[in-house]
Amino acid sequence: MKRKAIVDTSMCAACGCCVKVCPMGAISVPHGVNAVIDETLCIGCGKCAKECPASIITLEEANHES
Amino acid sequence: MKAKKKWYDYLWIFSLTYLILGFVNILFALLGMICFIAPLVISIGWGNKAYCNKFCGRGQLFSMLGGHFGLSRKKDMPKWMKSKYFRYGFLIFFFTMFFIMLWNTYLVFAGQRPLGQKIKLLWTFKVPWQWAYHGTIFSDGVAQFAFGFYSIMLTSTILGFLTMILFKPRSWCVYCPMGTMTQLICKAKHVTKSQTDAK
Ligand code: SF4
Numbered sequence: 001m002k003r004k005a006i007v008d009t010s011m012c013a014a015c016g017c018c019v020k021v022c023p024m025g026a027i028s029v030p031h032g033v034n035a036v037i038d039e040t041l042c043i044g045c046g047k048c049a050k051e052c053p054a055s056i057i058t059l060e061e062a063n064h065e066s
Numbered sequence: 067m068k069a070k071k072k073w074y075d076y077l078w079i080f081s082l083t084y085l086i087l088g089f090v091n092i093l094f095a096l097l098g099m100i101c102f103i104a105p106l107v108i109s110i111g112w113g114n115k116a117y118c119n120k121f122c123g124r125g126q127l128f129s130m131l132g133g134h135f136g137l138s139r140k141k142d143m144p145k146w147m148k149s150k151y152f153r154y155g156f157l158i159f160f161f162t163m164f165f166i167m168l169w170n171t172y173l174v175f176a177g178q179r180p181l182g183q184k185i186k187l188l189w190t191f192k193v194p195w196q197w198a199y200h201g202t203i204f205s206d207g208v209a210q211f212a213f214g215f216y217s218i219m220l221t222s223t224i225l226g227f228l229t230m231i232l233f234k235p236r237s238w239c240v241y242c243p244m245g246t247m248t249q250l251i252c253k254a255k256h257v258t259k260s261q262t263d264a265k
Pocket residue numbers: 004005021022023024025026027037041042043044045046047048049
């Protein structure tokens with residue numbers, strides 16, 4: 001089991017604070033609508049969750065086998 | 067594994083200089099128009115939030131002061147503050163005040179009101195600011211606009227600074243009117259684009 005970051009997109013301000021801190025470059029804000037995390041790149045370090053001013057990123061156990 | 071800094075990671079210097087120049091000569095406040103026009107042009111023209119995500123010096127300033135300098139408690143902000151009601155409400159309030167400022171500027175332009183050499187903080191407190199006024203080569207109206215515009219910039223900096231201390235460094239970005247507006251523009255553009263693509 002590995003942890004992955006998940007964004008509550010309905011609350012996202014698309015500010016991009018999370019993009020700036022992600023060491024893997026896993027986050028982008030396509031079309032300026034909300035942040036999107038590339039699960040294949042995310043290593044679950046939690047930096048984005050700490051940085052997000054709205055605190056809407058959570059780390060959740062991802063089912064790896066799927 | 068720190069990402070290499072790009073040129074635009076230094077735009078906080080511009081924001082800081084801007085705030086200082088307003089104490090020196092109020093006419094420099096007009097430069098702040100860049101912070102209004104650039105995000106609009108980027109969001110309308112390209113349909114993205116590159117301004118917030120990359121260039122905004124104010125966001126960088128808050129993240130530096132709150133992050134590296136540890137001036138932020140780094141606590142979660144209250145739920146109501148990140149709700150759409152508050153964000154959109156603040157956007158409406160902010161632009162209402164903006165248009166009132168424009169109206170006052172117009173009155174000075176039209177000669178119906180003398181130039182007020184004051185800065186209005188938090189839309190309430192009038193602070194004498196004549197030391198930063200050394201006359202203008204333009205009309206008094208231009209100077210009035212500079213005072214009004216700088217009032218807005220300083221007020222939003224103060225609010226952003228307070229929420230930086232209380233909550234996360236860039237808490238301001240959650241309810242920043244420019245940020246909210248550009249996101250709305252992007253959303254609208256994206257929706258219409260995907261609709262036309264689907265046809
Ligand atoms: S948890 Fe770490 S790797 Fe994953 S998106 Fe957030 S910052 Fe990037």
